[in-house]
Amino acid sequence: MALRALDNTLPAAVSERPKKTAKLSAPAVAAVAASPGEGGKKRNDENAAPKAKPTSPAAVEQAVEYVRSEDLQPVSGPKARAAGLVAEIDSKDWVKVCEALNDARRLAIHHPALLAPILEKVVLAMVKTMKNPRSAVLKTSVMACTDVFNAFGNLISSASADAFDKLLLQLLLKASQDKRFVAEEAEKAMRAMATSMPPLPLLKKLKAYVHHANLRVRAKAAVAMAHCVARMDIETMKEFGLSALLQVSAELLNDRLPEAREAARSIVSSTHVAFCKEAALKEKEKETVQEQQEEGESAVESAGKETEQEQEEKSAVDAAWESLCALSLSPISALAVAKIVSQSQSQ
16 A cells, blocks of 8 residues: 655644733823823823812811911900800811810900800800811910810809810810820819819819719819819818818829829828828927917926927827828728828838
């Protein structure tokens, strides 16, 4: 059988592979669609004037100026400004709200007599602005609180108890938040509150917040209480209750935040100093009576007795303080208070 020649055969037909088409991205397709040859507009026209970008809210917020209290000038037309102040603070335009809050600050500093009749409404309006999410409104409202405290002193008697309670809560919350520049301003407002208002009614208001669920609120309330107690004399402390002060301090000594514990130590030290002063005065009165009865004794004997009386006086004061702690606190808490007193005396 003859073999077939291989060079005369044609190769089998091979199917051609489909050619890949180039893929165009979305921006490229848009550029082709907008090409000048197809009637579209150029993307970058060097002969066209640039369009102005809209101002962002953040840029406007940065433009709000925070004026210091000493730089605030008197209001022009104060009566008319005071008449529409509450409505302006309640405006939906936050820039106008900031301007109205600054007007309230000016009225508090330079025209307090015009602000006094509407103070409660202004305080409630300020409480509303302190819940605003904008930092500019929030900080300006807290600054207004500082000026109102400095101008009116006893705000509890000037406004209703409900208005002050709402304001106090907002100040404690703002002093406890993470925005440092707002928290610092709120702490400044609380210091102005503690130094300008009568300590006893403010202390009664702050006592309720020592048991707040928020740790930071408890700490800020404890610091404000420490400022109040430092301004109180022994009679005011007795009116509030020496046992109540020691019990609050003992609770705060176990708080998780060091700020609250430090405030508790300050309260214990202030209470102990006032207690010792009163006890020392009573002992001196007893000494005066004894000296009048023993005027005929020699100078040497009297000098020796003075030293003995001083030692007896100190031991009597210490015994009275220990008795107060034992009656008011548990043994563990009384021991912690005694340790704070000994540390403060050694310094």
